[in-house]
Amino acid sequence: MTRTAAVLRLRPPRHRVERRAVGWWALRALLGTAILVGGLGTGYALAEPARPWLGPPLLAAALLGPAYLLVTPPWRYRVHRWETTEAAVYAASGWFVREWRVAPISRIQTVDTTRGPLEQLLGLATLAVTTASAHGTIHIVGLDQQVAREAARHLTALTEATPGDAT
Amino acid sequence: MTAEVPWRRLDTRMIWVDAVRSLLSLAPAGLAVGVFGARPGPAMWPVAVVAVVGVTGAAGDALRWLKTRYRITDEHVERRTGLLVRRYRSIRRDRIRSVDTSARLRHRLAGLRLVTIGAGQHSAAGEAALALDAVSRETAQWLRQALLYDRPAQPETAAASPETELARLDWRWVFYNVFNVWAYLAAAGVLWGAHWLATTFGLDLAGSLAGLVDWRQPWSVGLGLLAVGAFGVGVLAVSFLTEHWRFRLVRVPGEHGTVLRTTQGLLKTREVNRDDDRLRGLAISEPLLWRWLGVADTNVITTGLSMWSLSPASTILPRGPVRVARSVATRVLGAEPLVATLRRHPRAALRRRVGWAVLATGVAAGLLGWLAATVDAVPGWAPLAGLGLLPMALAAAAVAYRALGHTRSGDYLVVRSGLVSRTTAALQSRAVVGWCLRQSLLQRRLGLATVVAATAAGDGQYAGYDLPAAEAAGFAGRAVPGLLAPFLVTDQESPQ
Numbered sequence: 001m002t003r004t005a006a007v008l009r010l011r012p013p014r015h016r017v018e019r020r021a022v023g024w025w026a027l028r029a030l031l032g033t034a035i036l037v038g039g040l041g042t043g044y045a046l047a048e049p050a051r052p053w054l055g056p057p058l059l060a061a062a063l064l065g066p067a068y069l070l071v072t073p074p075w076r077y078r079v080h081r082w083e084t085t086e087a088a089v090y091a092a093s094g095w096f097v098r099e100w101r102v103a104p105i106s107r108i109q110t111v112d113t114t115r116g117p118l119e120q121l122l123g124l125a126t127l128a129v130t131t132a133s134a135h136g137t138i139h140i141v142g143l144d145q146q147v148a149r150e151a152a153r154h155l156t157a158l159t160e161a162t163p164g165d166a167t
Numbered sequence: 168m169t170a171e172v173p174w175r176r177l178d179t180r181m182i183w184v185d186a187v188r189s190l191l192s193l194a195p196a197g198l199a200v201g202v203f204g205a206r207p208g209p210a211m212w213p214v215a216v217v218a219v220v221g222v223t224g225a226a227g228d229a230l231r232w233l234k235t236r237y238r239i240t241d242e243h244v245e246r247r248t249g250l251l252v253r254r255y256r257s258i259r260r261d262r263i264r265s266v267d268t269s270a271r272l273r274h275r276l277a278g279l280r281l282v283t284i285g286a287g288q289h290s291a292a293g294e295a296a297l298a299l300d301a302v303s304r305e306t307a308q309w310l311r312q313a314l315l316y317d318r319p320a321q322p323e324t325a326a327a328s329p330e331t332e333l334a335r336l337d338w339r340w341v342f343y344n345v346f347n348v349w350a351y352l353a354a355a356g357v358l359w360g361a362h363w364l365a366t367t368f369g370l371d372l373a374g375s376l377a378g379l380v381d382w383r384q385p386w387s388v389g390l391g392l393l394a395v396g397a398f399g400v401g402v403l404a405v406s407f408l409t410e411h412w413r414f415r416l417v418r419v420p421g422e423h424g425t426v427l428r429t430t431q432g433l434l435k436t437r438e439v440n441r442d443d444d445r446l447r448g449l450a451i452s453e454p455l456l457w458r459w460l461g462v463a464d465t466n467v468i469t470t471g472l473s474m475w476s477l478s479p480a481s482t483i484l485p486r487g488p489v490r491v492a493r494s495v496a497t498r499v500l501g502a503e504p505l506v507a508t509l510r511r512h513p514r515a516a517l518r519r520r521v522g523w524a525v526l527a528t529g530v531a532a533g534l535l536g537w538l539a540a541t542v543d544a545v546p547g548w549a550p551l552a553g554l555g556l557l558p559m560a561l562a563a564a565a566v567a568y569r570a571l572g573h574t575r576s577g578d579y580l581v582v583r584s585g586l587v588s589r590t591t592a593a594l595q596s597r598a599v600v601g602w603c604l605r606q607s608l609l610q611r612r613l614g615l616a617t618v619v620a621a622t623a624a625g626d627g628q629y630a631g632y633d634l635p636a637a638e639a640a641g642f643a644g645r646a647v648p649g650l651l652a653p654f655l656v657t658d659q660e661s662p663q
Contacts, residue, residue, distance in 0.1 A: 131600040131621060
């Protein structure tokens with residue numbers, strides 16, 4: 001006789017990140033690959049004795065970099081999601097290794113938005129929610145700047161209204 | 168209280184201590200010159216170094232005494248110090264989490280105590296606790312009473328206050344602390360120091376010791392090694408006993424609830440007080456190499472205590488038998504999460520570890536093969552040596568798998584993992600300040616997931632690795648009711 005068991009699982013958070021985030025991830029991957037391949041390539045071209053050592057890493061970087069560039073941005077876009085409720089912040093991130101993070105509003109210490117140069121270029125922002133744990137910070141990347149600002153304001157107001165000692 | 172609280176100096180007896188210290192550090196040099204008739208020369212270096220270090224240390228200490236002031240106002244503990252660079256440090260009294268007293272031998276002889284006031288500083292960010300080196304024993308007592316219990320000291324009531332003894336030193340614990348590789352290091356250190364000092368007096372200690380061993384005979388060398396090892400064990404035993412002399416772990420009532428207090432030490436005494444309000448759990452770790460002996464370290468999980476020092480304040484028991492650790496843990500927590508039966512993790516977790524072991528061995532063999540092909544010095548059989556690691560890697564995988572476990576016990580969630588040091592951590596549900604579920608694609612295929620509880624206390628996070636994927640969210644959700652509830656959905660799924 002087969003019996004059905006109730007299995008609890010986390011549902012995905014409600015909101016996707018911005019479509020532009022794909023471009024941001026791609027740009028970052030492109031820059032990273034370019035720097036790595038450029039550096040190794042320069043070394044390979046200039047330092048002849050080091051060639052047996054630089055050859056394999058250079059080859060690996062030249063092959064894996066573009067693959068990473070093509071695969072991860074759309075993959076990340078499918079995974080990255082976020083939502084805030086009256087009681088908690090919830091975000092999913094990653095690609096090969098996925099993470100679902102939850103932090104209760106009552107334990108939030110700071111809410112920051114940051115915008116790096118590439119993010120500025122694309123009108124994106126990162127929302128960082130920190131708790132008293134050194135390992136509990138939630139980073140929500142690829143948000144529209146306006147949305148991130150609004151979310152930060154909302155969370156700050158909620159945090160102030162929610163009792164809690166944050167530890 | 169009055170508006171202006173006067174600044175106080177450290178204890179005057181420090182000056183005397185420093186004077187005696189300078190004289191003592193000059194003594195070996197005086198002895199060498201006066202009694203043994205040593206001539207200035209290279210042989211005098213060791214005693215000269217001892218003398219210079221001793222005198223400058225003592226002089227610096229005296230200057231520090233001169234320039235240090237502290238005071239305790241209604242809201243802050245303040246300290247000003249520094250000769251060239253003036254430093255001002257203040258700690259809010261409501262943030263004070265521990266007041267520890269310790270004393271080196273010279274402090275004890277002069278009736279002084281070193282008081283360390285901890286306020287949940289992040290040692291990673293380079294913040295140190297506020298230390299007062301040194302005040303008199305009475306002042307130390309008063310400081311502790313005033314800062315932890317928010318009232319002046321009342322010696323009679325403090326002495327009469329009922330305390331519960333949770334553990335005291337057992338002589339047999341010595342055996343858990345002396346048989347390790349440090350014995351050789353300790354022996355080497357002590358012998359080298361003795362040799363170094365002896366050269367000043369014209370003795371060649373190393374030479375005469377080495378002369379006892381016949382270097383052509385293996386048994387003689389073996390015996391020599393054994394003798395050094397035995398000497399090292401002796402050194403470790405003495406150092407363990409002096410450090411943990413009259414060790415006691417007691418629970419003492421305070422104004423804000425109770426305090427966990429350890430006292431220990433023969434020459435250098437140490438007393439650490441931990442506010443029970445900040446206790447969030449307890450972790451017992453069992454190092455792999457001594458698992459057969461049942462050796463365990465016991466640490467409390469609290470907020471605001473530094474974890475990263477050689478003898479962290481979170482350690483509430485000397486290294487000893489795991490049986491004792493568990494029973495003390497149960498009495499400290501007043502609950503039994505650390506004796507609860509843990510749920511084993513699925514076989515797939517073993518498969519994952521075996522996979523990693525094979526992969527790591529393969530990579531090591533591949534790298535060695537590449538090295539053998541490119542570097543002449545690396546012999547051709549090197550990749551085979553890499554493959555030779557496979558049995559060890561597989562054994563490690565099995566050990567790591569067997570270490571896994573998790574459960575809930577009352578208000579505690581309990582997770583166990585670790586290869587080199589198997590750590591069982593029991594964390595109060597209320598201490599969880601966030602959850603993280605992690606799953607790689609491979610874990611997903613194997614039906615596994617890792618659950619990490621973030622907390623402000625202890626290590627900052629406690630992870631249950633490779634739980635069954637179907638249970639992971641439920642485990643986290645039930646451990647801290649309400650937090651995950653809005654994000655959980657129920658799947659109807661038939662069990663295999």
